[in-house]
């Protein structure tokens with residue numbers, strides 16, 4: 001029996017035009033001209049299932065959230081943080097069962113206590129547009145909330161992990177290339193970061 005939820009039973013997708021409009025208004029924060037495609041979304045949700053506890057960073061119009069929800073992650077097990085008010089509204093409408101929080105990924109440590117013992121942090125954040133200090137804050141926060149053995153999964157449009165070796169070393173982490181989604185617009189590479 002498949003553990004995947006029938007995607008046709010999920011709420012209607014947000015229009016990609018909404019995403020493009022937000023990119024035009026704030027290219028640095030949005031960080032991509034188009035929302036992630038379905039293939040990348042499935043790859044970012046690999047290994048997740050009912051009972052997995054997940055925090056998504058930078059939910060946007062919900063394309064990765066859809067893949068996570070389709071894997072069976074729901075209710076209190078799924079928290080999505082986002083800072084753009086239009087995206088937050090759209091995420092709340094599409095995923096009424098999830099915890100959608102207006103919160104910065106730089107302040108993961110100040111999320112409600114219930115967001116803990118995570119299996120995976122799934123990130124679509126535009127890390128290449130962020131400083132090393134921002135990277136430190138994200139790694140510190142994510143690995144405080146992840147349980148032992150949990151991992152942080154990030155996609156990026158360049159074929160190397162956007163978190164530098166120095167920051168990984170500082171937190172005792174290692175990065176591994178997992179897969180790519182060549183037909184995504186733009187093509188994307190997926191990295192997994194975990195405790196070394």
Ligand SMILES: C[S@@+](CC[C@H](N)C(=O)[O-])C[C@H]1O[C@@H](n2cnc3c(N)ncnc32)[C@H](O)[C@@H]1O
Pocket residue numbers: 029030031032034035036057058059060061062063064081082083084087103104105106123124125126
């Ligand atoms: C490249 S888009 C990815 C959107 C969606 N996850 C996808 O894959 O289509 C990056 C998202 O991160 C959000 N974002 C940027 N900086 C953030 C921050 N500090 N905290 C939370 N979200 C942030 C943006 O608003 C945007 O929705």
